[in-house]
Each structure stands twice: as C-alpha cells, then as structure tokens.
Amino acid sequence: MKRSRLLVTVVFIGAAVLTLSVLGCSTLPRYTLHLLPSPEAEKGPTTGLTIGLLPFEDARPQPQFLGTLIDGEDKSDIVLDSPSPANDVTYILRRTLRGRGIPTVDLESWIPDPEHLKDLPEDVDVVFAGRIEALEVTATSALVNAKVQYRVRLSAKVGFKKEGVVLAQTSNVTAEEILLRFNPQRVEETLNTTLADALNRLLDAVFTAGPKSG
DSSP, X not given: OHHHHHHHHHHHHHHHHHHHHHHHHHOOOOEEEOOOOOGXXXXXXXXXXXXXXXXXXXXXXOTTEEEEXXXXXXXXEEEESOSOHHHHHHHHHHHHHHHTTOOEEEOSOOOOSGGGGGGSOTTXXXXXXXXXXXXXXXXXXXXXXXXEXXXXXXXXXXXXXXXXXXXXXXXXXXXXXXXXXXXXXHHXXXXXXXXXXXXXXXXXXXXXXXXXXO
C-alpha cells in the first residue's frame, strides 16, 4: 500500500516537472525597447520663437504595446519599458528643441483653438499640443533573416499667438529593414530614428508653415 502511494506520488511529481519544462521551452521572451532621444535630431532648424509645450496625449488602449515578433508558429510581444510613452515623447521633443537652442515653456493645459491663444503666457509665441496616434513595431523571423516594420503616426495642434492661427499637423512615418536576426538593440535604434523623423516633420509647421522669426 505504501509502495503504491509512493509510486503515485513519484509519477505525479514527474508529470508536473515535465509539464513545466514543456511550457518553459515553448514560451519565447518578451522583447522590451526604450524610447530615447536622437542626437541627430537636435542639429536641425532653429527659431527665435519661444515654444509652449504641452504633454503629449496618448489614447491608445495599450500604450506600452508595440507589436509582435512572429517566428514560425511562435509569437513574442514587443513592448516599451515605460509607464508613459507620452511622457517619453514629450521629453524627447523638449530635449530636441532645447538642443537646437529654442526656448521652451512647459504648459499644463490649453484649449487648441484660436480664441484661446490669448490665454497663453506672455513669453510664449507658439504653442505645441501633440498626440500619439500610432507607435508600432512588427517583425517576422525566417530561417536566414528577420523582416522588421516600423510605423510612427503623430499629430499636433500648433498655435501662433501673434497671428491668431492654429494649424493641424499630422506626421506618418514608416520604415522597413531586413536583419540577419531579430536584434532588439538595432530595432530600438531604428524605432527611435523613426520617432525623431516623425517629430521633425511636425516641427516643420513651426519652421515653414508658421510665421518667420526674422
């Protein structure tokens, strides 16, 4: 009787260990990326105007989720290691502007229409209210390479106080590359380059579409 119970216990433990082992082998890692400033973006056009910068908005249902790596029948999530990608993008834009010597003022709120331009602080010439529409990385891994696709879509309301004008701007940047293997460090670099490109296109509203600083 004791031997029978011992045998049942051994079989149960062995089955549990085998199950955990199989589950462990079948679970691919979750790839975590970071949003970082691009030093090259800080070398772009400049202006003498002072820009009031509002925090980016982000209404996406899963802000940290970027996409999926498909490797045969297996899938792995690609995510951001950040509690607030919107705060990261705001910081990156602020650093980009200051890197170009453009004065900035942090604003907490502003209703984005011409009527409320008069509500801006006296030293603010331009107000920038951005929004993250899409931030995506998807990848497919084959035997010899990995195809990685990127998409960053940002929008902004840019208000010029002196002229009483508010412009709506949208920037949609996509990129694609083939890697010998899925390299998280390389993917992170390309994601941040794509983000910098999208931000620079929004800033074109300040340097080209808006009034000249003289």
